[in-house]
Amino acid sequence: MKKEARPPRIFWSIRMRAACGGKHISGAEGIFGEKDVEKALFAYAKRAFSHSKGQPDSVILKAERLCSPPLSITALPISTVETKNQKEARQKAVEFLMTAGVSRRAATSALKIIGEGSLKGAAILEAKEGTRLDHESDKGIRASMLGITKRAEGELLASLEEMGINEDHKKKRVRDALVIASKVAACPQVLAEICISDDPDYTTGYVAGAAIGYVRLPGIKKNGGGEGGRVFFVQGNYQKGKKSKLTEYLQKTPVIVGKISPLNDIITFHEGKTEKSKRAKARLDLKPGSKKIIGKNN
Numbered sequence: 001m002k003k004e005a006r007p008p009r010i011f012w013s014i015r016m017r018a019a020c021g022g023k024h025i026s027g028a029e030g031i032f033g034e035k036d037v038e039k040a041l042f043a044y045a046k047r048a049f050s051h052s053k054g055q056p057d058s059v060i061l062k063a064e065r066l067c068s069p070p071l072s073i074t075a076l077p078i079s080t081v082e083t084k085n086q087k088e089a090r091q092k093a094v095e096f097l098m099t100a101g102v103s104r105r106a107a108t109s110a111l112k113i114i115g116e117g118s119l120k121g122a123a124i125l126e127a128k129e130g131t132r133l134d135h136e137s138d139k140g141i142r143a144s145m146l147g148i149t150k151r152a153e154g155e156l157l158a159s160l161e162e163m164g165i166n167e168d169h170k171k172k173r174v175r176d177a178l179v180i181a182s183k184v185a186a187c188p189q190v191l192a193e194i195c196i197s198d199d200p201d202y203t204t205g206y207v208a209g210a211a212i213g214y215v216r217l218p219g220i221k222k223n224g225g226g227e228g229g230r231v232f233f234v235q236g237n238y239q240k241g242k243k244s245k246l247t248e249y250l251q252k253t254p255v256i257v258g259k260i261s262p263l264n265d266i267i268t269f270h271e272g273k274t275e276k277s278k279r280a281k282a283r284l285d286l287k288p289g290s291k292k293i294i295g296k297n298n
């Protein structure tokens with residue numbers, strides 16, 4: 001008997017933005033199979049009204065059916081690097097970015113841009129010179145059209161639990177940030193990213209890239225600080241055409257995380273000495289210029 005062909009799966013993108021007095025409060029998005037769309041819409045609506053930054057006076061929920069299935073990618077491996085203070089966390093951020101091929105100058109410019117905290121999306125910097133490439137919009141470029149499958153999400157949440165990240169709000173943050181970072185890092189033109197939360201009560205940031213994975217840096221900002229933002233570092237001298245290919249990918253190409261990478265170390269730096277947790281499954285080698293600093297699991 002001839003087997004009937006399965007109908008193609010239909011996917012939807014759902015995006016939520018909440019604001020008050022024109023100021024951004026929260027935003028989130030995901031990609032869902034058709035049967036989960038209604039439930040997801042309710043969950044995002046609930047999320048819009050339960051942010052620590054306060055109640056919104058405007059909420060936009062947008063659901064769009066995708067024309068074709070999203071591109072499936074593997075999440076970056078997660079590491080956590082603990083340092084003694086904000087200064088050291090920022091130094092480590094610069095070192096990791098340099099390991100990924102970003103110049104000190106570009107990394108320092110990125111920290112300055114983030115410190116000003118005026119962007120809605122990410123600034124795009126040329127990785128060597130640190131030149132700003134997204135000048136056509138001073139709002140930055142937002143990576144969008146992204147999500148995670150239910151199965152990968154389940155595995156990720158279990159890994160986070162194992163890492164000691166067991167509060168629900170923190171898990172959601174790490175999940176959302178990891179999905180963004182993994183989509184961004186999957187773009188060959190992007191060498192690395194840095195992100196510091198714009199939420200005053202969230203002080204962990206990250207640096208990420210195909211060569212370094214997703215490296216969390218607790219304490220990279222002081223509690224109560226309103227600054228924050230994202231910067232993507234790209235290689236090469238982008239002419240208009242190539243640049244728009246990059247923004248087309250970042251903003252419009254649907255990408256879903258379908259697989260999680262194994263868990264990495266929690267690394268603690270104390271006065272120049274490095275300690276790794278027993279949970280270690282991969283090695284972090286901080287030599288600037290080395291191609292891959294995360295070993296066998298990357």
Ligand code: PML
Nearest residue numbers: 174177197198204205216
């Ligand atoms: C944000 O939610 O504003 C970004 C959070 C980035 C860090 C998430 C993490 O703890 O890994």
Ligand code: MG
Nearest residue numbers: 026197198199
């Ligand atoms: Mg935020």
